[in-house]
Amino acid sequence: MRPVPQRLNSADADFETRFRALLDGKRDASTDVSDRVREIIADVRARGDDALVALTKALDSLDVADAGALRVDPAVIARAWDEADPVTREALQTAHDRITSHHRRQVPKDDHYTDGIGVELGSRWTAVESVGLYVPGGTASYPSSVLMNAVPAKVAGVKRIVMVAPARQGILNPLVLAAAHLAGIDEIYTIGGAQAVAALAYGTTSIAPVVKIVGPGNAYVAEAKRQVFGRVGIDMIAGPSEILVIADADNDPAWIAADLLSQAEHDPSAQSILITESEAFADAVETEVERQLQSLPRVETARASWQDHGAVITVGSLEDEAPALTDRIAPEHLEIATEAPETISERISNAGAIFLGRHTPEVIGDYVGGSNHVLPTSRSARFSSGLSVLDFVKRTSILKLGPEQLKALAPAAMELARVESLDAHGRSVGIRVNLAEARER
Amino acid sequence: MRPVPQRLNSADADFETRFRALLDGKRDASTDVSDRVREIIADVRARGDDALVALTKALDSLDVADAGALRVDPAVIARAWDEADPVTREALQTAHDRITSHHRRQVPKDDHYTDGIGVELGSRWTAVESVGLYVPGGTASYPSSVLMNAVPAKVAGVKRIVMVAPARQGILNPLVLAAAHLAGIDEIYTIGGAQAVAALAYGTTSIAPVVKIVGPGNAYVAEAKRQVFGRVGIDMIAGPSEILVIADADNDPAWIAADLLSQAEHDPSAQSILITESEAFADAVETEVERQLQSLPRVETARASWQDHGAVITVGSLEDEAPALTDRIAPEHLEIATEAPETISERISNAGAIFLGRHTPEVIGDYVGGSNHVLPTSRSARFSSGLSVLDFVKRTSILKLGPEQLKALAPAAMELARVESLDAHGRSVGIRVNLAEARER
Structure with a gap:
């Protein structure tokens, strides 16, 4: 049986509806445990x-x-x-x-500085x-x-x-x-x-x-x-793996097919999406996926993923349309296989990791690129990042005032405490600066 | 009725047991909604x-x-x-x-660099x-x-x-x-x-x-x-507010009492803890808390917090004992009211924000210090940080290889794909470098 990934064309009248359905599609088998x-x-x-x-x-x-x-x-x-x-x-x-x-x-580097009125402020990482x-x-x-x-x-x-x-x-x-x-x-x-x-x-x-x-x-x-x-x-709750490949028609379809399958073989719930300008190239990639599936040990897994969750989207112009679609997909992995991938990459905000050019298959990032392969899935690249050193440190704010600085900032602090009806807050400042009103309040 | 906060002394035989009970004490009224x-x-x-x-x-x-x-x-x-x-x-x-x-x-600053073998790596924040x-x-x-x-x-x-x-x-x-x-x-x-x-x-x-x-x-x-x-x-799930004050006997007990009450007035579940070296100073602070409570509009809230969750801990030496106790408490707010607060602060890892010296009441940080008052509660300062710009950005990893770099890294990537039995991964690299074994596998 030939796998049938979804095929969308941004020029079609029902594109927005179908694209939204693709974004909202649930892939996780959510058994309640x-x-x-x-x-x-x-x-x-x-x-x-x-x-x-x-x-x-x-x-x-x-x-x-x-x-x-x-x-x-x-x-x-x-x-x-x-x-x-x-x-x-x-x-x-x-x-x-x-x-x-x-x-x-x-x-991250610690930051310690003294501001214009002599307040010492610090951020310390441990x-x-x-x-x-x-x-x-x-x-x-x-x-x-x-x-x-x-x-x-x-x-x-x-x-x-x-x-x-x-x-x-x-x-x-x-x-x-x-x-x-x-x-x-x-x-x-x-x-x-x-x-x-x-x-x-x-x-x-x-x-x-x-x-x-x-x-x-x-x-x-x-x-x-x-x-x-x-x-x-x-850390994050990881969902099934995903790849979005933006590829022009000058690519070898076999290379792109291999990249799509490298995610599909992980899990039947994995998702591989291709965005391209050419229906002919899309056809060629699909044919190559089918050919390569034959010799893949994990054929059942990869076929299920490609058939159930794969998608091929054709657009009029990669440079004009791919960035906005990508930001909505917010893929875990994004490959941009074009001649000038930076021009597209620069206009994208939501992606866990971007792999630029024809010679950067995502798999390099899985193993030896140096960047982390623990990346946000299920569209969470809209608000979160891959695993990094920042996940293993935390920041302590440090503040130090002398009597002069306290005197300078006391009126504003006491006014805000007053309007928030937090009297002990006001007193904690007022008692130090000996403002008469502190005792009254 | 005189509020009775817990009193602990690190020299007592049952100190460790009681300190653990203090750490494990639940303050949140956890209704299941x-x-x-x-x-x-x-x-x-x-x-x-x-x-x-x-x-x-x-x-x-x-x-x-x-x-x-x-x-x-x-x-x-x-x-x-x-x-x-x-x-x-x-x-x-x-x-x-x-x-x-x-x-x-x-x-955060973007980081873009080229490594020794010509691989371009980047971290881009949006x-x-x-x-x-x-x-x-x-x-x-x-x-x-x-x-x-x-x-x-x-x-x-x-x-x-x-x-x-x-x-x-x-x-x-x-x-x-x-x-x-x-x-x-x-x-x-x-x-x-x-x-x-x-x-x-x-x-x-x-x-x-x-x-x-x-x-x-x-x-x-x-x-x-x-x-x-x-x-x-x-963002984080915020629990009731907390303050830990480390204070030597040279402080005005009224100032420290006001600081303890500034948290207690927030919520009956708030927690104010004092660590000091002197039982006499501890007594004086408790007396002052009682005196100040009388004139506090939010007396009921503050009294409930102080009575049910407040604690006064006396230790033999602030410099020797307070840092380790503080790291276990991992307070949202920490005041260090001593002559040389930095010597204690430097040895503390777990605190949302630290307020140094006798003239830095925590309330300044609530309003006008400049640092954020949204801070980790319920001991979560052990693993998380206060709200910051980092909570509103996310990082995208960027990787770019040319044919030479791919050739250099391909053998290691393909070997790891092989031992992980991810054949499509190996193929995605191998098909590009035309290694004979890529086709065989």
């Missing part, structure tokens, strides 16, 4: 390690004598690195080093004390994601990074351990699901709690992160 | 303006003929400024100008397109909060800022309108509660949706923000 997650979290809070051991046996078929056995021996982590294929190790090292270099540029990194099990267990989550935390100066990963029947991906070793992580527990998130948020006898939890996971993990938010910080 | 909020949001999504009109009549006793009448005439907003007391206007102007100057320093600002009704309707939320959005470059505020029986605080005018807001709707949040998130015929929603509100508003999160961005 909130009650079950609430139970699991309550169980871990109440019974601690005993709950972890029981849940890990029941849900991950991993039977351990006690919670101590859930920790991966640091020697095993180091050995996973030593025993990895040297070619793989070199690739991981390249990725690690490029991610590190890029993220070092993101470390690292979050501890971070829990969730790594999914099975086929979604990616060593590259370990690096993308752990390196920014390390660069930020986070002192303790704890990894949790479900090990169904005791099996952990050795390259996930190798990547952890490379990133400097030696505290790893073979736990997963909502119980792992609960243990990280609340702590148990054998696992000290963390301050923030990051990393992707299934519906249970996502819901658990939502439920513990506030007790701890969390 | 999630089902009602879900209904309201569904109603606004289904019926749009009709639901808004009906809910505003039922919940805010404001009866309008149609949704168009829910918008405040821009001329009314401008007039509110014109008609405000000149003294109040000057105070608002001082606050506005100082907040603007300080927040301009927070605008403003969120539109923001909804929730302003509570009644006594919690503060013009200062309008400035604290709107100014950073303006400085960030947000094009459209929409304010919503419930107007029970049609009454809006004129100084909230005046502050809105000063901040450059002319789109205001007299709606509140979960229905206002729903209208901002999903839009109705008369109100275009926004991309992000900020501002404080009651339990319904907070729950509605939680429920629409993902569809739109939200």
Whole structure:
């Protein structure tokens, strides 16, 4: 069966209606797991390690004598690195080093200054004390994601990074351990699901709690992160992956087809969209997608994604029309495969990451570009950013006045306290500047 | 009745137990309003303006003929400024100008560079397109909060800022309108509660949706923000206000008492904590709190807060013990009233804002210091920051490779795609560099 992605043309009368439907289309299979997650979290809070051991046996078929056995021996982590294929190790090292270099540029600088009337103002950045990194099990267990989550935390100066990963029947991906070793992580527990998130948020006898939890996971993990938010910080709730490719007709259709499939193979809910000026080029890309699907091991996943969520949009002019459409789509990944991609890129605000030109496939950003591959999905690039060092630091405002500065600012502060009927506020200022009215109010 | 705040001494044998209980104490009255909020949001999504009109009549006793009448005439907003007391206007102007100057320093800079092998990498910041600002009704309707939320959005470059505020029986605080005018807001709707949040998130015929929603509100508003999160961005969920004062015995007890009460008067759930070295000074502050309470209009609120949630902690040495205790408390506001406050401040990581020295009452930061008064509560300063320009911008990563750079990075990217079993990923790179193995895999 030939996959049939949606085909839209911006010149059609029904374009706006169909484009809106595309934007509003739900891709997440939203099973409501909130009650079950609430139970699991309550169980871990109440019974601690005993709950972890029981849940890990029941849900991950991993039977351990006690919670101590859930920790991966640091020697095993180091050995996973030593025993990895040297070619793989070199690739991981390249990725690690490029991610590190890029993220070092993101470390925010403190700002301390004295204003015109002598008030000292400051903004001071400090690292979050501890971070829990969730790594999914099975086929979604990616060593590259370990690096993308752990390196920014390390660069930020986070002192303790704890990894949790479900090990169904005791099996952990050795390259996930190798990547952890490379990133400097030696505290790893073979736990997963909502119980792992609960243990990280609340702590148990054998696992000290963390301050923030990051990393992707299934519906249970996502819901658990939502439920513990506030007790701890969390990163974004990741949805299925997306790519938007803006390509002119001068591209090799096979290259563009490969890029569309690189997202489609992730998940049946993933979304790949092409915007182009030429119906003929669109046809050629579709034909190539079909051809390449034949030889793809993940053919079922990629075909489902392309058929159910893929779209091909033709427009009269890429430069005139693509930026506005892109801002409405707000894609996680955007490739601009044209001769002068900057002229389009400059006019786009909403995109997690932009890949410019014909020689920058998005996959480079997944692994070795240096930028982060944890990016906002489901149109959240309209209001949020990819993972960065900023996710692992927080800012403290600092203010210092002497008697002169307080005297200068007191009247305005006391007037605002007065109109807001906050008398103790006014008094806290007035009592210091000895204004007669402070006592009266 | 004399209020009795908790008294702890770090030398006592049960100190750790009692300090932990203080940290874990719940102050929020957590009524579960999630089902009602879900209904309201569904109603606004289904019926749009009709639901808004009906809910505003039922919940805010404001009866309008149609949704168009829910918008405040821009001329009314401008007039509110014109008609405000000149003294109040000057105070608002001082606050506005100082907040603007300080927040301009927070605008993040784009970063664009070419690395050693010729890869172009960039981080580009753009403003969120539109923001909804929730302003509570009644006594919690503060013009200062309008400035604290709107100014950073303006400085960030947000094009459209929409304010919503419930107007029970049609009454809006004129100084909230005046502050809105000063901040450059002319789109205001007299709606509140979960229905206002729903209208901002999903839009109705008369109100275009926004991309992000900020501002404080009651339990319904907070729950509605939680429920629409993902569809739109939200700021933090604010809890009751807090202050921690670190003060040596050389302070005037009356000044410190006034500062403790300035938080306590906000809310019976607010929390004021004093850390000092001297039991005698602690006694003197408690006596002063009692004395000042007598003449405070909000005596009931402040007394409830001080009695139920206040605490006085004595330690052997402020410099040795206060920083670690403070990092565990992670207060929203921290005053350090000592001779050399920096020596303590430097060793503290977890605090929303720090006020240094005897002449910097926290209230200055509420109004005219320049820094933001929207700060992390409920220990969330361990992982989050006060409101800033960064809350109204988002970052796009940019990557550009030429054929040479792609050739250099292809082997590592393809190796990682291989070990992650993502064949279409490998192909997307391989097809461009024409490596023979790309076709084989």
